[in-house]
Amino acid sequence: xxxxxxxxxxxKSLVDQYDTWLFDCDGVLxxxxxxxxxxTEVLAYLRKIGKSVLFVTNNATxxxxxxxxxxxxxxxxxxxxxxxxSAYAAAVYLSTVLSFPxxxxxxxxxxxxxxxxxxxxxxSFLGGTAPEDNTLAPFSLEHWTPDPSVGAVLCxxxxxxxxxxxxxxxxxxxxxxxxxxxxxxxDSTYPTAHGLLPxxxxxxxxxxxxxxREPLSIGKPAGTMLECIKxxxxxxxxxxxxxxxxxxxxxxxxxxxxLSTLLVLTGITKEQEVFGPKPSSTVPDFVTQSIGDLRALI
Amino acid sequence: xxxxxxxxxxxKSLVDQYDTWLFDCDGVLxxxxxxxxxxTEVLAYLRKIGKSVLFVTNNATxxxxxxxxxxxxxxxxxxxxxxxxSAYAAAVYLSTVLSFPxxxxxxxxxxxxxxxxxxxxxxSFLGGTAPEDNTLAPFSLEHWTPDPSVGAVLCxxxxxxxxxxxxxxxxxxxxxxxxxxxxxxxDSTYPTAHGLLPxxxxxxxxxxxxxxREPLSIGKPAGTMLECIKxxxxxxxxxxxxxxxxxxxxxxxxxxxxLSTLLVLTGITKEQEVFGPKPSSTVPDFVTQSIGDLRALI
Numbered sequence: 001x002x003x004x005x006x007x008x009x010x011x012k013s014l015v016d017q018y019d020t021w022l023f024d025c026d027g028v029l030x031x032x033x034x035x036x037x038x039x040t041e042v043l044a045y046l047r048k049i050g051k052s053v054l055f056v057t058n059n060a061t062x063x064x065x066x067x068x069x070x071x072x073x074x075x076x077x078x079x080x081x082x083x084x085x086s087a088y089a090a091a092v093y094l095s096t097v098l099s100f101p102x103x104x105x106x107x108x109x110x111x112x113x114x115x116x117x118x119x120x121x122x123x124s125f126l127g128g129t130a131p132e133d134n135t136l137a138p139f140s141l142e143h144w145t146p147d148p149s150v151g152a153v154l155c156x157x158x159x160x161x162x163x164x165x166x167x168x169x170x171x172x173x174x175x176x177x178x179x180x181x182x183x184x185x186x187d188s189t190y191p192t193a194h195g196l197l198p199x200x201x202x203x204x205x206x207x208x209x210x211x212x213r214e215p216l217s218i219g220k221p222a223g224t225m226l227e228c229i230k231x232x233x234x235x236x237x238x239x240x241x242x243x244x245x246x247x248x249x250x251x252x253x254x255x256x257x258x259l260s261t262l263l264v265l266t267g268i269t270k271e272q273e274v275f276g277p278k279p280s281s282t283v284p285d286f287v288t289q290s291i292g293d294l295r296a297l298i
Numbered sequence: 299x300x301x302x303x304x305x306x307x308x309x310k311s312l313v314d315q316y317d318t319w320l321f322d323c324d325g326v327l328x329x330x331x332x333x334x335x336x337x338t339e340v341l342a343y344l345r346k347i348g349k350s351v352l353f354v355t356n357n358a359t360x361x362x363x364x365x366x367x368x369x370x371x372x373x374x375x376x377x378x379x380x381x382x383x384s385a386y387a388a389a390v391y392l393s394t395v396l397s398f399p400x401x402x403x404x405x406x407x408x409x410x411x412x413x414x415x416x417x418x419x420x421x422s423f424l425g426g427t428a429p430e431d432n433t434l435a436p437f438s439l440e441h442w443t444p445d446p447s448v449g450a451v452l453c454x455x456x457x458x459x460x461x462x463x464x465x466x467x468x469x470x471x472x473x474x475x476x477x478x479x480x481x482x483x484x485d486s487t488y489p490t491a492h493g494l495l496p497x498x499x500x501x502x503x504x505x506x507x508x509x510x511r512e513p514l515s516i517g518k519p520a521g522t523m524l525e526c527i528k529x530x531x532x533x534x535x536x537x538x539x540x541x542x543x544x545x546x547x548x549x550x551x552x553x554x555x556x557l558s559t560l561l562v563l564t565g566i567t568k569e570q571e572v573f574g575p576k577p578s579s580t581v582p583d584f585v586t587q588s589i590g591d592l593r594a595l596i
Contacts (some may be wrong), residue, residue: 136432136458141492159461160434161504166459167495174494188507194439196472197465198508205503206459209486210496 002263002274005288008296014286015297018260020052020235024220025067026059027245027267028291032193035074036266038292043076045298053082054229056242058219058249060087060156060184060200063116081232086184086200086219089228090154091117093218098180104151107172109165109203110158114184118154126150127165139164146171155204155215156184166206173211181211185219187249191267220244221252243291245269247282255282262286300561300572303586306594312584313595316558318350318533322518323365324357325543325565326589330491333372334564336590341374343596351380352527354540356517356547358385358454358482358498361414379530384482384498384517387526388452389415391516396478402449405470407463407501408456412482416452424448425463437462444469453502453513454482464504471509479509483517485547489565518542519550541589543567545580553580560584 005011023029029039046053055078057067064083071078087110094100100123108114108128115128126147127133146168153169173179187199200219208214218224229235237258244250245267254261263284265271273280274287288294303309321327327337344351353376355365362381369376385408392398398421406412406426413426424445425431444466451467471477485497498517506512516522527533535556542548543565552559561582563569571578572585586592 134434136434136460138457139495141490141495159436161464162434162460163457163496166500170496170500171493188510192439195469196508197437197439198461198468198504202464202468202504202508205507206496206500209503210494210500212486 002284002287004275005286005293011294011296014262015046015049015051015294018051018239018241020054020233020240021046022054022056022229022240022242022254022259024244024246024250025055025057027191028243028264029076030074031191031266033074034193035076036290036292038290038295040076041298042291042294045294047077052233052235054233055083056220056225056229056253057084058086058185058187058200060085060090060113060219061111061159062113063120064088065116066113084225084229085113085117086225087114087117087156089225090114090182090184090218091121091123092228093182093224094118094123094152095121097224098152100151103149105147105149106152106154107150107169108154109161109169109207110154110156110184111160114154114156127168129160133165133168134160134162135164136162137164139167141167141171144168146175150176150179152180152182153207154182154184155200155207157190157200158203161203166210169207170210173207181213181215183215183217185249186217187246189268220249221256223256225253226257247273247280247284251282251284260285262288264288264291266290300582300585302573303584303591309592309594312539312560313344313347313349313592316349316537316539318352318531318538319344320352320354320527320538320540320552320557322542322544322548323353323355324489326541326562327374328372329489329564331372332491333374334588334590336588336593338374339596340589340592343592345375350531350533352531353381354518354523354527354551355382356384356483356485356498358383358388358411358517359409359457360411361418362386363414364411382523382527383411383415384523385412385415385454387523388412388480388482388516389419389421390526391480391522392416392421392450393419395522396450398449401447403445403447404450404452405448405467406452407459407467407505408452408454408482409458412452412454425466427458431463431466432458432460433462434460435462437465439465439469442466444473448477450478450480451505452480452482453498453505455488455498456501459501464508467505468508471505479511479513481513481515483547484515487566518547519554521554523551524555545571545578545582549580549582558583560586562586562589564588
């Protein structure tokens with residue numbers, strides 16, 4: 001049973017128990033370009049009392065560097081080495097776990113964030129933001145020469161997704177059983193300040209439907225992201241808490257990694273899903289309305 | 299157990315048993331723009347000996363009228379009232395089964411074939427080929443005013459599918475539980491002369507993934523298509539045979555409708571799937587290599 005936090009004593013006890021705080025961003029710190037009230041003050045307070053603060057996002061539209069610009073714009077302190085995105089985790093997965101050969105390329109269904117992270121890891125790619133693949137012109141296999149060096153397809157949220165990209169990605173996977181099929185994350189929706197839009201999982205869905213198999217998803221709740229964090233930061237899982245708004249990504253991610261979990265209700269998950277008559281099977285350790293609630297301690 | 303046909307006596311017996319012959323087109327009569335060898339002669343022969351010939355296709359990119367032009371171009375005799383497409387069946391489903399109100403509109407993720415069939419049934423629509431929805435420009439809910447008269451989303455194969463269409467369709471369905479979610483058909487792939495491309499099922503997948511529920515699929519193997527045919531043609535199911543290349547659409551469609559079924563191996567299904575060590579649970583009555591095999595009778 002999740003513990004609902006509401007008093008100063010609750011928050012004091014929480015802060016005392018955990019040294020490392022992992023934060024999801026969309027729906028926790030902000031919604032689109034609107035900060036969640038109190039988020040900045042709470043993060044500053046946690047830093048002030050000596051806590052480690054890390055940001056763990058499935059958002060793969062931006063690289064860590066561009067994502068840092070968003071923190072800056074919203075006035076939230078963050079450093080690039082504190083930010084872990086699913087595009088970064090996917091690039092690290094390719095270079096370390098798969099030892100992706102230097103002469104191979106990744107076909108990208110996604111945006112510049114994926115391209116920047118692949119580039120940082122020294123991985124060649126095509127598709128993505130390339131003008132020839134960002135078109136609504138008719139696509140025919142007759143007039144296409146596949147690149148034989150493609151060894152992986154990587155899908156993320158792509159607001160320029162189109163039939164040409166879907167078709168090329170599908171053909172690379174269909175024609176070569178050795179071609180890896182990866183997704184930055186499986187989030188079915190993407191929260192914006194004005195409502196939900198289709199997420200990375202929705203962008204990969206045409207390819208997985210045509211192919212009849214699912215991609216390996218790298219972001220939360222998969223453990224790959226935690227491996228990336230562990231490679232850069234020391235932390236004791238017993239004294240680490242994951243703060244998120246989604247049961248099936250953030251909270252599952254924390255539980256899979258042996259971390260404690262705090263659900264906030266400023267994003268996707270509604271209180272009903274935890275405390276209602278038919279609660280989700282994913283149970284966070286703690287629930288609070290908003291990260292801003294921790295201002296009770298300031 | 300399916301009967302494998304190969305001798306003149308087999309084909310003679312087949313032709314004697316059935317008065318009405320329903321044909322799938324892609325993978326049976328042609329592949330892309332390439333006729334299957336012998337298809338024209340066999341169709342002409344069946345007509346000559348007094349058989350009824352009908353064409354039943356899940357292809358919703360074209361209306362029956364434009365589809366007839368394809369028959370003409372390939373030199374295959376066909377009449378508009380012999381052609382049944384899933385775009386037509388979807389339009390008929392909306393106007394008859396749903397009694398879709400005249401003041402409501404359908405949001406179309408699809409091509410001109412769907413628009414033409416909706417227009418013929420007097421149903422208003424938006425999306426589809428409208429220039430403002432055929433764009434790769436960024437989409438934001440902030441700058442979009444949904445049309446409150448949208449009462450259904452209809453998805454078909456759309457080679458101009460993009461994030462704006464996916465997002466609008468998703469939002470219409472998400473914001474209004476009364477909004478009908480229909481698909482012309484669920485084919486995951488679309489066969490062309492040069493290989494497979496993502497099909498209508500793949501184009502609907504981003505929306506169903508984001509939404510967390512599947513559309514009602516109108517084309518084969520659903521019974522709606524057969525209802526449309528019954529409304530226009532008299533036939534005795536016991537003396538009717540469905541000829542197709544896909545087990546999960548054509549053959550299922552025939553079996554669901556109480557028709558006999560003939561699988562040809564010139565399209566999606568491989569012989570192994572019927573006679574191999576792990577055969578599909580969908581068993582056609584008859585199997586032959588190609589529709590052209592019936593030339594043995596000519």
